[in-house]
Structure formats: C-alpha cells, structure tokens
Amino acid sequence: MGTTQLETAPEPKYWHLKTVLSEALDSEFAVGEILPNERELAARFGVARATLRQALEQLELEGRLQRRRGVGTTVAPPRVGVAVDPARHTWPGAPGDDWQPVDAVESSEVPAAVARLLELTPGERVHIVHRSRVTHGQPVAAEQLYVPVRTVPDAxxxxxDAPARARAVLRALQQRELEGQDRAVELGSARADDARELDRLPGAPVLVVTTRYFTDGRTAAVALSTYRADTCRLTFGDNESEAGVPVLAG
Known part of the structure; x- marks a missing residue:
C-alpha cells in the first residue's frame, strides 16, 4: 500500500489524519470491511499509534467506523435516520409510538437530575418504565421513563408480568391531558446497562434525549432516551423529508 506522509498542518495532527483517513474510507474501503491493524495504519501514514488512535476514535464518534468485539474496526454503514418526535403532541405509548415496553418498577431512587425536573419530595415514589427501540432490525435506543405515583396512582x-405493568403505566398516563412537552439533546457516554442493550462498549458515545411532559401546570413525566451515536441520525419533524435538524449526521 506504500507510505503516505502527512503534510505539516496548523490543526492537530490527529485531526488532519482523521481527514486523510476519511478520504481513504470513501475511496478504498467498502461498508463492513475490516481496517488493517493499528501498526500497519500507523506505518502507512507515518504517525505514532497514539495519534492514530485519536483519529480512529474521532471517526467512530462521527459514525464512520465501528469497533466490534472479536472483529476489529470496520467501516460503518450510513447512519439510520431516527425520528425523535413523530407524535409531538401525544404521551409515550400512544398510537404511532414504535418504542417497545420492556418492564416497569416502582422506586424512590431516581437520578438527581430527574428528581429536580419532576420536583420530587424526599422519598416520593416513581414508576420507572424501561422501553427499547429497534430500527431496521438493530437496537438503536433504550429509554427510562420516570412517572411519579402522583401522576399515575398505584391502583x-x-x-x-413486567411488560404488562409497563403498558399499564403508559395507558394510565394517556388518560391525563397533555399540555405540552420539551426536549433537549446532548452527547454522553453509554452506561453499562445501556451499552449491553445497545451492543456497545461501556463509555461509547451516545446521544441522550431528555423529554419532559407537562400536565396541570407541572412536569408529569420525564424520559431519558439513549441513542447509539455511531448508527443514528436524529431527525426532528414528522418525517425525514421535512426541514428538520439532523444531529451529528455522518
């Protein structure tokens, strides 16, 4: 394959290498093809392996590469467009919602950020509904939906079974009048549970969508939806043909 020396560039060396590697992915490799090992790549581009790893990590973050256990680093397929809010004015679980309920538990232990959003009092109990989302046969997201018992009574x-309890919480939630909702998107790292469900390594980059649902003038529920950052392109609007806002599109 020969050796390609990088030209002196004002940007960090790994960033320039990332650009060169990206061009090589477009011209020399097919989707799913395994890249040469780090030693070969570092020799080809005349860089230290630490610099190469930085470039590969950035390309993985951008969705160009996938690192798979027992396989190696492969060229990733194009990101799957995933609509974040196809049913903007409905509760979770309403018709058209393609999330699948997995289980539901009741607990007084919730993340501090969620407790603040829900304005929970110490010891207040919450239904925690776990849901999953699959697109084109692959897991793309996991969700924890937090619903205070004051919103959906135990009765x-x-x-x-667990899925039945989850569906019951969602049905009860849909009986309330939804006054509005808002969303925020941020880049995060996969927790162990989410990584296992999404077939990722713990700490892998993910997109976290926080959705608040309002009724009776206060937050009635909060959903934390964790999407794979390497395979998902989040879209906003009723469908991809609308002028939405793609997040981290590759």
Whole structure:
C-alpha cells in the first residue's frame, strides 16, 4: 500500500489524519470491511499509534467506523435516520409510538437530575418504565421513563408480568391531558446497562434525549432516551423529508 506522509498542518495532527483517513474510507474501503491493524495504519501514514488512535476514535464518534468485539474496526454503514418526535403532541405509548415496553418498577431512587425536573419530595415514589427501540432490525435506543405515583396512582398499574405493568403505566398516563412537552439533546457516554442493550462498549458515545411532559401546570413525566451515536441520525419533524435538524449526521 506504500507510505503516505502527512503534510505539516496548523490543526492537530490527529485531526488532519482523521481527514486523510476519511478520504481513504470513501475511496478504498467498502461498508463492513475490516481496517488493517493499528501498526500497519500507523506505518502507512507515518504517525505514532497514539495519534492514530485519536483519529480512529474521532471517526467512530462521527459514525464512520465501528469497533466490534472479536472483529476489529470496520467501516460503518450510513447512519439510520431516527425520528425523535413523530407524535409531538401525544404521551409515550400512544398510537404511532414504535418504542417497545420492556418492564416497569416502582422506586424512590431516581437520578438527581430527574428528581429536580419532576420536583420530587424526599422519598416520593416513581414508576420507572424501561422501553427499547429497534430500527431496521438493530437496537438503536433504550429509554427510562420516570412517572411519579402522583401522576399515575398505584391502583392504575396492573399486570402479571413486567411488560404488562409497563403498558399499564403508559395507558394510565394517556388518560391525563397533555399540555405540552420539551426536549433537549446532548452527547454522553453509554452506561453499562445501556451499552449491553445497545451492543456497545461501556463509555461509547451516545446521544441522550431528555423529554419532559407537562400536565396541570407541572412536569408529569420525564424520559431519558439513549441513542447509539455511531448508527443514528436524529431527525426532528414528522418525517425525514421535512426541514428538520439532523444531529451529528455522518
């Protein structure tokens, strides 16, 4: 393959290398193809392996590469467009919602940030509904939906198995009048549970969408949805043909 020396550039060396590697991915490699090992790549581009790793990590973050256990680093397919709010004025679980309920538990232990958003009092109990989302046969997101018992009383939650309890919480939630919702998107790192469900390594880059649902003038529920940053392109609007806002599109 020969050796390609990088020209002196004002930007960090790994960033210039990332650009060169990206061009090589477009011209020399097919989707799913395994890249040469780090030693070979570092020799080809005349850089230290630490510089190469920085460039590879950036390309993984941008969705150009995938690192898979037991396989190596492969060229990633184009990102899948995932609509974040196809049903903007409905509760979770309403018709058209393609999330699948997995389980539901009741607890007084919730993340501090969620407790603040819900304005929980110490010891106040919350239904935690776990849901998953699959697109084109691959897991793309995991969600924890937090619903205070004051919003959905215990009596409304029935079911002999975990998915049934989750569906019961969602049905009870849909009986309330939804006054509005808002969303925020930020880059994060996969927690162990989310990484396992999404077939990623712990600490892998993810996109976290926080959604607040309002009724009776206060926050009635909060959803933390964790999307794979390497395979997802989040879209906003009823469909991808609208002028939405793609997040980290590759």
């Amino acid at each position: 409304a939650v029935t079911g002999t």
